[in-house]
Amino acid sequence: MGSADKPTPRPASAxxxxxxxxxxxxxxxxxxxxxxxxxxxxxxxxxxxxTISDSDGATLLQGSLPLxxxxxxxxxxxxxxxxNLKAAKSNNLSHLICFSDSKGLIKLITGNSSxxxxxGILHDIGVLSNSFSSILFKFLPRSYNVVADGLAKKxxxxxxxxxx
Numbered sequence: 059m060g061s062a063d064k065p066t067p068r069p070a071s072a073x074x075x076x077x078x079x080x081x082x083x084x085x086x087x088x089x090x091x092x093x094x095x096x097x098x099x100x101x102x103x104x105x106x107x108x109t110i111s112d113s114d115g116a117t118l119l120q121g122s123l124p125l126x127x128x129x130x131x132x133x134x135x136x137x138x139x140x141x142n143l144k145a146a147k148s149n150n151l152s153h154l155i156c157f158s159d160s161k162g163l164i165k166l167i168t169g170n171s172s173x174x175x176x177x178g179i180l181h182d183i184g185v186l187s188n189s190f191s192s193i194l195f196k197f198l199p200r201s202y203n204v205v206a207d208g209l210a211k212k213x214x215x216x217x218x219x220x221x222x
Contacts, residue, residue, distance in 0.1 A: 086113050087113075087152075087153045088113055088153045088154065088155050088192075089110050089111070089112060089113075089118060089146060089151045089153065089154050089155070090110065090111045090112070090113065090115075090154075090155050090157065091108065091109075091110050091142050091143070091146055091154050091155065091156040091157065092108060092109050092110075092111075092142075092156075092157045092158075092203050092205065092206040093106070093107070093108040093135070093138040093139045093141070093142040093156070093157075093158055093206050094106075094107050094108070094135070094138060094158070094159060094200075094203055094206035094207045094209070094210045095107075095125070095128070095131065095134035095135045095137065095138040095160075095210050096134070096207075096210040096211040096213070096214040097125075097128055097130070097131040097134045097214070098214060098218065101218065102127050102128055102129065103124070103125065103126065103127065103128075103214065103217055103218060104124070104125035104127075104128040104134040104137075104210075104214055105122065105123070105124055105125060105209075105210045105211060105212065105213030105214030105215070105216075105217060106122060106123050106124075106125055106134065106137060106138035106141055106209075106210055106213060107120075107121070107122040107138065107205075107206045107207065107208065107209025107210035107211075107212070107213060108120065108121055108122070108138060108139075108141060108142035108145060108206055108209070109121075109205045109206050109209070110142070110145065110146055110149075110151070118149070118151075119145055119146075119149060120205070120209060121141070121145060121209070122209040122210065122212060122213040123141060123213060124213050124214070124216070124217030125137060125213075125214075125217075126217075129175055130175065131160075132160065132162055132163060132173070132175075132176065133175060133176060133179065135158060135160035135162075135163045136163055136166075136176050136179040136180065136183065137179060138158075138206075138210065139156065139158055139163065139183060140179055140182055140183050140186065142156065143156070143183060143186040143187065143189075144186065146190070147186060147189045147190070151190070152190055152191040152192070153190065153191055153192045153193075154190050154192070154193045154194070155193075155194045155196060156193065156194065156195045156196070157196050157197070157198045157202075157203065158195070158196075158197065158198070158203075159197070159198060159199060159200040159202075159203045159207070160197075161197045164195050164196065164197040166180060167180065167183060167195045168195055
């Protein structure tokens with residue numbers, strides 16, 4: 059393959075982090091859950107998107123919802139993850155690996171710190187997490203979360219452009 063066949067790297071965004079690509083091999087019974095949010099700083103409206111696939115990458119579920127108000131992008135990301143967990147629970151999935159391109163959210167969930175504005179949502183995520191036999195939360199760069207990102211952006215766009 060010649061150098062002309064190499065993909066052009068895209069510029070890094072503030073949400074990206076210089077880490078290795080997540081493992082591509084997961085336990086056969088683990089559902090891979092990807093969530094993302096889009097947020098408008100002027101209106102404080104948001105859009106959420108999530109997708110759940112099996113360990114081979116086949117889509118099991120996906121969804122999106124508008125978010126009438128979110129105080130920050132971090133709040134929107136947390137609500138999107140919560141909706142993803144609710145979808146997994148309602149579909150009786152028991153082993154999850156949850157991915158988000160919000161490094162701050164993953165640090166809050168896996169660490170010992172908290173943000174007052176997120177305490178209720180983080181509590182809900184914790185309660186939902188107890189519904190599963192196993193659950194892991196992992197950060198991944200936005201470039202590997204394109205489906206959930208697209209669903210979130212579309213939900214925000216449709217919500218902002220709807221006539222009420």
